Amino acid sequence: MSLEDDFNDVIAKAMCGLGIGVSALADDSGIAPFEIEALLGGAMDKTAARAISPTLGLDAAALIALTGYHPERIAFPGVRRIKLPFGNWNVNAWEVNIDGVCLLFDAGFGARDVMGKVSPHGLKALLITHSHPDHIGGVAALAASGVRVISETEALAAGKFVFGPLELKAVDLSGHCTPSTGYFVNGLGRQLLIAGDAIFAGSMGGCKSREAHNLASHTLRAALANASADCIILPGHGPATTLAEELRSNPFHPRFNPNSDIDGKVRLDLS
Ligand SMILES: [Fe+2]
Numbered sequence: 001m002s003l004e005d006d007f008n009d010v011i012a013k014a015m016c017g018l019g020i021g022v023s024a025l026a027d028d029s030g031i032a033p034f035e036i037e038a039l040l041g042g043a044m045d046k047t048a049a050r051a052i053s054p055t056l057g058l059d060a061a062a063l064i065a066l067t068g069y070h071p072e073r074i075a076f077p078g079v080r081r082i083k084l085p086f087g088n089w090n091v092n093a094w095e096v097n098i099d100g101v102c103l104l105f106d107a108g109f110g111a112r113d114v115m116g117k118v119s120p121h122g123l124k125a126l127l128i129t130h131s132h133p134d135h136i137g138g139v140a141a142l143a144a145s146g147v148r149v150i151s152e153t154e155a156l157a158a159g160k161f162v163f164g165p166l167e168l169k170a171v172d173l174s175g176h177c178t179p180s181t182g183y184f185v186n187g188l189g190r191q192l193l194i195a196g197d198a199i200f201a202g203s204m205g206g207c208k209s210r211e212a213h214n215l216a217s218h219t220l221r222a223a224l225a226n227a228s229a230d231c232i233i234l235p236g237h238g239p240a241t242t243l244a245e246e247l248r249s250n251p252f253h254p255r256f257n258p259n260s261d262i263d264g265k266v267r268l269d270l271s
Pocket residue numbers: 130132176177197205
């Protein structure tokens with residue numbers, strides 16, 4: 001069960017999100033540019049990884065350990081990961097089907113791929129986390145089959161939904177994409193969070209600007225502040241995980257941990 005991102009992807013995402021190039025990162029962290037290039041090329045050097053992590057707001061130990069990180073396999077009755085093709089990659093849709101209530105979160109990239117794996121009959125609603133093309137490919141086809149589609153904007157405006165035993169709370173997870181909506185599912189004995197691309201096991205969705213990266217960190221941190229520690233996170237890419245595991249093993253956790261002092265850990269000005 002491979003993660004969405006390797007350690008070098010995490011470094012590249014952090015650099016892109018903070019708008020830091022190789023030479024600025026080298027200057028700030030006191031190592032040579034070629035050492036950063038080597039890390040970006042996938043060659044782990046623990047000393048170099050430790051040197052750049054404070055500037056990038058990353059947990060160095062988690063970054064170094066990422067190659068060996070595999071979240072515990074989670075089997076939650078009624079929850080199905082629907083792994084769909086997206087070019088050379090994959091994207092997740094999540095089906096929650098409990099006590100006769102079936103909800104689908106996100107709709108993949110190719111309409112035919114989604115329709116081949118999801119039955120629209122009995123589907124109470126399709127809820128969207130964000131409108132990147134790899135998450136909405138099947139929207140039109142499912143809507144044409146009579147499925148109620150709830151957009152990320154509509155969900156945020158409504159705030160809460162009740163479908164039989166399922167209580168959904170929509171939360172703002174903007175940043176990677178704005179708007180983005182996460183869905184806490186309560187009423188199952190264990191909390192679920194359908195997170196879109198706000199967080200992955202061991203990483204976060206990429207951001208194209210410092211403003212977006214900061215927004216992603218702050219919205220995720222605010223959302224997670226009210227989550228239970230054993231909350232199961234169902235991300236838009238890669239395997240399911242838990243909040244407790246991500247607070248230990250996700251290199252980005254200093255940026256989204258509700259208990260962290262983000263400004264105290266990141267040397268560069270993040271305003
Ligand atoms: Fe996305």
